[in-house]
Structures are given as structure tokens and as C-alpha cells.
Amino acid sequence: MMSKTEEEEVNRLENQVDNGGGGAWEYLSLVRKLKLRRPNKVVKHGLSILNDPTKRSALGPDEWTLYEQVATAAMDCQCTDVAKDCIKILQKKFPGSKRVGRLEAILLEAKGSWAEADKAYASLLEENPLDQVILKRRVAMAKAQGNVSLAIERLNQYLEIFMADPDAWRELAEIYISLQMYKQAAFCYEELILAQPMIPLYHLAYADVLYTLGGLENILTAKRYYASTIDLTGGKNVRALMGICLCTSAVAQLSKGRNKEDKDGSELHSLASTALEKNYKKISPDNLPLLTSTLKSLKLQS
Template identity: 75%
Template sequence: MVSKTEEEQLIRLENQVENGGGGAWEYLCLVRKLKLRRSDRVFKYGSAILSDPKKRSALGLEEWTLYEQVAIAAMDCQRLDVAKEYIKILQGKFRESKRVGRLEAILLEAKGLWAEAEKAYSSLLEENQFDQVIHRRRVAMAKAQGNLSGAIEWLNKYLEIFMADHDAWRELAEIYVSLQMWVSLSLYKQAAFCYEELLLSHPTIPLYHLSYADVLYTLGGVENLHAAKKYYAATIDLTGGKNNRALFGICLCASALAQLTRGRNKDDKENSELQSLSAEALEKAYKQQSPTKVSVLSSALRSLKVSS
């Protein structure tokens, strides 16, 4: 994640370059350091440096790093002619390089030559099964073709090796949730497992608590609803009480539990109190943030038999 200071530095350098004040190389280095794409700017600034022999020679060995960076940006910008040219230059300098071979495979993918790209990726993985970039490219390629079941397969294989990649766990969870619309409720259980992995390694990120709560609520049942309520509450706690979706989630859980646990006095009382507190916080937030929609919220809460 880019910090506010780093984002401000990027904007400052970008404005400096656009106004003719230099700083293109510093901008490109910062983008690379932060592992960002910013492909349009990288292509514009980087190709300008590479097309100037004096500026290019001043880079020393960094010249080749820039060729790689701009080649990737060129593919993102659909300037496949430029990408091909730069990859050819890298091939001439680094013969038999697996890193350049990876770029060639990505270019095949960018051209839509899926079978050829898959063959190239498979060959490269035979030589180095721990190449994260290639594993992730296979996932991206499957998604680009609309093959979500294939993307799931590649992500699961990837996570067998790189279990600490929380972005991959989140991506897998989101695919399971999207597929559930067309397949079966059991995929939500797979999504729940992914969010559990995320929460184990990143217990202070509100988004993971919220997403896990959503999945649990969808699965339903007393146990899952109680758990969902707990994770919605954690989201509220981690955001300082400023997450309306989590507040409404508590109202939904409490309403569903009231129907399932009717007659159990302790549960009834607890749910009623929690509903009222959440509804009160929600209405207060709506009055401040979106006063024209307070009536819509009130109507929704009444349909859940909730009052603040």
C-alpha cells in the first residue's frame, strides 16, 4: 500500500515532469520501488528517455532495467510494437535469459495467443517452479479468457507454494463469491476458508473482517450468524464506528437471529439491544452524510423490525 507521503511524492514528480522540470527518472525509479504500474506515465516518460541516446547512456546498467519496465508498460498500453522492439533489444543483450523469456511469454499473452503463452509459461515453470510472476500471469490469463474455474485451479496451486500472499487469498475468495451466483452455496464455504487465512495473518484489516462477516451471513444458520455479528462488530471497532455496511450487517444478523432463536430470552434481549444501538448509529451517520436518504434507511430498518 502506498503511503500518503509516497503518493504526494509521485504527484510532485509527475507535475514536475509535465511542466518540463525534469524528474522523469526519479519518477520511474519510485514507481518501480513501490511496485506500481502507472503504465501510461511509465511508457511516456520511459520511452522518452530510451529514445534519447545521451539520456540512455547516462543510465549505465540501469538502462536494461528501464527497457524491461517500459516494455511491460507498453503491453499494458497496447503498444505491442514498442514492447516487441524493447524485448528484442533485451534478447540481444541477454541471450538465454529466463527473465527475458518471461517477457516474451507475456507478450504472447498480450497478443491473445493463449495456447502459445501457456506453453511458454509451462516451460519456464519447469525450470523454476517458484517464479511468482509466472504463476500469477497464468491466473490473469485464465481470468482474461473468462475461465474462472481455471483461475481457481491456478490460484490454489499458487497458494500451495506461496501461502503468505494475502492478495492471492483475497482474489480467490472474491472469485468463489462471484461464482456462487451461478454454481452453489458450497463455494461460499471455500470463500470463508480464504478469509480465515487472511484474518490469521492480517487480523487488523477491517475489510477482511467485513468480507468474512458477509460470507458468514450468506451461509446462514445460528452459528454462522453469531459469528458474522462478531466480525461485523470487529469491523466497527477497527474503523472507529464509521463503517455503515458493518452497522447494517449487525441489524441484518440480529433480525435473522431473532427469527431463529425466538423464545430464547437471553438471545432475544441481546439481539434487541444490539439492533437498537446499531440502528441509532446508522441513522446518526445518515443524517450527517446523506440526509436525503434517512427515510429510505428508516424504511429498511422497519422492514427488519428494528427501531433506534
Template identity: 40%
Template sequence: LSKDSNVLHFYFSEARDRLKQIREEQSRSSREVVDIWEQFLSYFSDKLGNDVWPVYEQVCIAACDCGEISLAHRCVRELNRQFPKSFRVKGLEGMVLEANQRYDTAEHLYKTILQDDPTNSVAEKRLVVIYKSQNKIKEAITELRKYLDSHMADTDSWLELSDLYLSQMDYAHAAFCLEELILANPHYHLFHQRYAEIRYTQGGTENLLEARAYFSQAIKLNPNNIRALYGLFLCASNLATKQRSAESKNMKYAAWAAEQISQLYRKLGGRGTKSSSDSTEQIKALGGMFDKLQLTSS
């Protein structure tokens, strides 16, 4: 580093502002955070003033992500000196224990925090992470359901719970989680798509009809959703073989979805770096795939 004070001040300001930007964007960028701290800011921490405490927290989390356990310990030690009774700092201690694979100790720490502060959402979520890390899926589901009883607006947790249920092939409960998400955000096409996929997986005429409706809604909200278009095609194809009275209607749905997918692939074929011959071959292959899926009644 140059000894010129103006140059040092410039680098210091750049490093400090970059860490602040990462915090504001809620982007972990863990390796970058650790490198900025170790290569520069750690030598000038006294110049950060009160900003040093959020920086210590940020660096601690990043160090846990990168497996830099000794650095994480140093950050927690400094934070404990300043905030000796902080539940937030105790939560960071738990994360360091997790990074060191001391799950039992971390679990005990989080439960102790919850005894003193039953509404501590960080401790509740970290318990879920611990159970997932040890493949204790049933315990993770129980803990996450308990958390959602008092934090029903947390969409990320509903998605997480849905994924946990899917890992156990509990499609009914996974669908319920998506229903809650759709109620909270009815205009987000991916929630409709995921709900439809679960209903399609469950099978049966009633579930296929519901899946068709939700795939259609996902397409209405986002006409470029190829996955939803393909889901509609599959639902309509299956229903055409099951419901003779509605066969022609479902065949029309399937034909429309297939045409929309083909059009999207043609549009994509004119972009990117692939040659026109490669794009033509892809479109032909797609058409062949649809031709093989005959829509015939059973």
C-alpha cells in the same frame, strides 16, 4: 527540445527520476511511463547506464497495459540481448504474448519456465491470469491453490482465490480463504467484514451467529465501518425473527447498529458540498429504511 545542454540534462534527470519513483511506489501509471519513454527517454537511453535495464522492463509492462505491442517487443528484444537466458525476461515475453491475446503460446511458455524452475512465482501467477482471461475459472483455482501451497503468506493471492470461489458460489471454500487471511492479519477489519458477509450469504442460524460475531469484531477494529454496521443490523434483525429466546438481545444489537449508522450519516452530513437540506433528507430516508425493517418474531 531545447539544444541547451543544461536544459536537456534537467529534463533527462526529471524523466529518469519520475520513472524511478513510479517503480519504487510500485505504481503502474502505465500511460505516463509510455509517454515519458516515447517523448523523451528513448532518445537518451544510452545516458541511463545500467539503469536502462529496469527501465526497459518497466516500459515493457506499461506498453502491454496500453496495448503498445510493438514497443513491448522492442523492450524485450533489448533485454534478451543483455540477458539471453533470463527467466525474468521470458516472463516478460509471456506478458507480451498475453497482451497480443496469444494465450496458448503464452501458457506453453510459462509451463516451460516452470519445468526448468518450479518455484518461479511469476510464471505461476501468469498462468492464473491466462485462465481468468479465458474464463477458465476451475483451471485458475487449481493453479492458484498449487501456488499457495508454497506461498502461503501471499495475502493478495488468498483474496484472489476467495473471489474466484465466490464467482462459482462456493462459499465454504471462499470462507476458508478469509480464515487464512484473518489468521495472518487479525487486526485488519476488512477481512473480518468479508468473512462475515460470506457467512451471512450462506444463511442459517449458525452462519448468522458467526456473521454477527465477525461483523462485531470488524466494528470493534474500525467503528466507522458502515458496511459492517449494516451487516450487524441485518444479522441481528434476522436472528430476532428466528430465536425467540434471544430476541430481545438481537433487537438491542439491531437498534444499536441502526443508531451508529444514523450518527455516522449525521456526521457526514456536515461535510462536503451538499446542502443541509439534502443531508437532512438523506438522514430521514435512512431512518425510514430502518423503520420498515420490523423486528418481529415469526
């Protein structure tokens, strides 16, 4: 995530370049450094440098970095002819380069030549089985073709090697949720929480999955993770507050006629309800009556 200072600098340079004030290379370098997605602007301003021999030669070795940046951006915005031209120049300069070979495979993918792209990726992986970019591209390609089972298989293979990649765990969890495979999604969120315990989004998503799975034990655990989300966000997460109310209400229903499973349920429900009403009065007063009605239906019986 960009800092406020970085965002201001990107916007300043972008406005300057768009209005003919120069600084195209500085802008492109910053976009690359911050890993921003600005494909149309990268192609436009990148070509303005590459097509000018004087500007291009002034870059020195960075000329080849810019060719690669423009090629990648061109594929992102379906300017495949531009990408092809840039890759040809890189091939001539770096014959046999695996990095250029990866660009060639991505270009095949961008054109929808799935079988050829997969063959090219497989060939590159034979030489370097631990190439993260290629392993991720193969997952993306499976998803683009609608082959969800293959995407799951490839993501699991990837995570056997790169177990500390939070983005991959989160992507796998979201795929499982889309298929209503909630137990598998829960496992993914457990891994994320173990790796990055201070990120409230993971606590909240895990709680949602457990609540969806249902059953007294899962709902009690969901309540704890909704509570941890509230704690990590300073009480400002409305979804977690509502989750507390839903969980305490469900626990009260599920434990009727049995030993009381959730002794602090009534107090917690009341605190969450009060906080929700306070939030709605401030940010969405028109919806307060609907909230009040919903909370009333969830009110615990004494």
C-alpha cells in the same frame, strides 16, 4: 499504499515532467519503486530517454532496467510493437536470460497467443517451479480466457506453495463468491483473518459471506464479525452497522419459540440503529427517511 508524502512527490514530478521541466528518470524510478501503474506515461517518458543516446548512456547499468520497465508498461497499454523492440534489445544483451524469457511469454499473452504463452510459461516453470510471477500470470491468463475453473485450480496450486499470500487468498475468495460458492469463500476469509487479524475488510467480507449462507449458527458468527469490524474501524463502518441490525433481526426470527440464543441482541440492535441514524444525518440526510423505514421493519419484537 502510498503515504501522503510519496503521493505528493509523485504528483510533483509527474507535473514537472509533463510540462517539460525535466526529471524523467527520477519520476520513472519513483513509479517503479512504488509499483505504480502509469503505463502511458512510463512509455512516453521512458522512450524519451531510451531514444536519446546521450540520456541513455548516462543511465549506465540502469539502462536495462528502463528497457524492462518500458516493455512491461507498453504491454499494459497494448503498445506491443514498442514492447517487442525493447525485448529484442534485452535478448541481445542477456541471451538465455530467464527474466527476459518471462517478458517474452508475457508479450505472447498480451497479443492473445494463449497457447504459445502457456507453453512458454510451462517451459520456464520446469526450470523454476517456484516462480511466483509466472504462477500468477497463468492464473490471470486463465481468467482472461474466461476459464474460471482453471483459474481456481491454478490459484489453489499456487496457495499450496505460497500460503502466506493475502492477495491470492482474496482473489480466490472473490472468484468463489462470483460462483456463489460461499462455503469455499468463507474458508479463504478465515485464512486471511488468521494471517492479518487487524484488517477490518476481511472481517466484514467474512461476515457478509456467513450472513449470505444463513442459518442460526452462521448468522450469530456473522454478527460477531460485524461487531469486530465496527471495533476495528472505531464505529465508522456503516455496512457493518447495518449488518448488526440485519443479524439481530434474523436471529430473533430464527430463535422464536426456542431458548434465547442472543441475549444482547436487543441492546446491540438499538446501539447499531442509533449509530446508523447519526451517520446518515451527517453524511446523507436525504436518505435518512429511507433508513428509518428500513430499521423500523427490522425492529426486534419484545
